[in-house]
Amino acid sequence: MLTIEKHGHGGDMLTAQNMFGIPQDQLLDFSANINPFGPPQSAMDAMKDNLNAIVHYPDPVHRRLSTRLAEKLGVLEDQLVIGNGAAECMALVLLALQPKLVGIVYPSFSEYTSLSCTFGASIESCYGSIENNFKPGMSDLFQLIDKVDLVFIGQPNNPTGILYTKEELRSIAIYAQNTNTYVVIDEAFIDFVPFQENFTIYDELSHFPNVIIIRSMTKFYAIPGLRLGYSICSEEVALLLKRKQVTWSVNSLALIAGEACLQESEYEEKTIEFIGSERAYLKERLEKEFHFTVLPGSANFLLVRLPTSMTANELQSKMGQHGIMIRSCSMYPGLSEQDFRIAVRSRKDNNQLLEVLTKVVKNWGEME
Numbered sequence: 001m002l003t004i005e006k007h008g009h010g011g012d013m014l015t016a017q018n019m020f021g022i023p024q025d026q027l028l029d030f031s032a033n034i035n036p037f038g039p040p041q042s043a044m045d046a047m048k049d050n051l052n053a054i055v056h057y058p059d060p061v062h063r064r065l066s067t068r069l070a071e072k073l074g075v076l077e078d079q080l081v082i083g084n085g086a087a088e089c090m091a092l093v094l095l096a097l098q099p100k101l102v103g104i105v106y107p108s109f110s111e112y113t114s115l116s117c118t119f120g121a122s123i124e125s126c127y128g129s130i131e132n133n134f135k136p137g138m139s140d141l142f143q144l145i146d147k148v149d150l151v152f153i154g155q156p157n158n159p160t161g162i163l164y165t166k167e168e169l170r171s172i173a174i175y176a177q178n179t180n181t182y183v184v185i186d187e188a189f190i191d192f193v194p195f196q197e198n199f200t201i202y203d204e205l206s207h208f209p210n211v212i213i214i215r216s217m218t219k220f221y222a223i224p225g226l227r228l229g230y231s232i233c234s235e236e237v238a239l240l241l242k243r244k245q246v247t248w249s250v251n252s253l254a255l256i257a258g259e260a261c262l263q264e265s266e267y268e269e270k271t272i273e274f275i276g277s278e279r280a281y282l283k284e285r286l287e288k289e290f291h292f293t294v295l296p297g298s299a300n301f302l303l304v305r306l307p308t309s310m311t312a313n314e315l316q317s318k319m320g321q322h323g324i325m326i327r328s329c330s331m332y333p334g335l336s337e338q339d340f341r342i343a344v345r346s347r348k349d350n351n352q353l354l355e356v357l358t359k360v361v362k363n364w365g366e367m368e
């Protein structure tokens with residue numbers, strides 16, 4: 001069955017437009033996890049005011065954004081590598097460190113596997129189970145780390161939303177140090193997590209030179225089309241990553257918008273609070289009214305399991321005909337045909353999703 005993920009990811013508006021015959025601007029996209037508030041006004045204004053910047057090359061070493069970021073995070077500028085999205089940061093890690101065997105905890109973001117394979121690594125894996133909300137046991141993780149040169153950890157993990165505690169992250173880092181394994185902690189969604197300082201060890205990297213943290217600015221600041229992300233790691237590893245980066249891969253407008261985003265604090269607080277309460281609202285209604293199994297989640301998305309009488313691909317197709325895009329998760333290793341993911345959007349959009357879902361579920365048999 002054809003799905004909107006035919007190019008590997010959610011958020012593919014053109015594929016959805018072609019599949020459902022609905023113009024892109026009339027589709028509601030729950031298949032990519034983007035802040036429903038849209039980009040901060042300050043970032044939009046900064047870009048508009050500086051459109052002329054595109055007649056010059058971008059700063060090849062991203063000085064202004066690195067300075068801002070280092071100040072905000074309290075790390076050294078030399079520990080930061082700015083990238084064209086978290087995706088570029090992952091590619092740089094793999095290019096620079098050249099792991100032969102990469103460890104992946106399934107289900108997780110598909111680029112861990114596809115980028116590793118692109119850069120010539122083989123994959124070793126372990127799986128979480130639904131009984132533990134897909135969080136792997138620490139002993140399974142350690143066994144995986146024993147075998148591999150580098151392991152990817154999603155924090156929070158996409159699509160499951162699971163979080164490791166700071167203590168767990170420390171033990172993973174220490175264990176991996178003893179086995180000469182790099183640990184890549186993908187914190188693409190950490191900004192959505194309340195009290196995120198309890199779920200990261202970015203400020204302890206002087207103890208863990210084998211740990212590389214990757215963050216995205218595209219989800220939280222709603223700029224996926226602009227592309228911006230960064231790595232935090234030891235100065236030594238940062239140098240290795242920078243040597244592999246294509247010069248000017250981060251464009252001028254992304255750098256300008258990024259600087260503005262970093263100055264936002266009200267927007268950050270508002271987003272975290274709103275997402276937390278709206279995620280709880282969606283979860284409760286999905287459980288109570290539809291009897292779906294909904295994983296707890298910790299960021300701006302929820303993983304949902306349907307009863308066996310329905311499949312996520314069919315649901316995607318039926319919802320799509322009403323202009324609602326959901327992310328089928330049936331292709332994730334470790335998940336089933338019943339699993340799908342939705343982003344947490346505005347109350348109005350979330351209600352529209354629930355309304356369409358009610359219609360689709362009620363008519364399930366008849367519409368087939």
Ligand SMILES: Cc1ncc(COP(=O)(O)O)c(C=O)c1O
Nearest residue numbers: 085086087109158188216218229
């Ligand atoms: C877990 C995770 N990490 C990283 C990325 C890539 O982020 P970026 O847009 O910054 O490249 C995604 C995008 O969906 C993701 O889901």
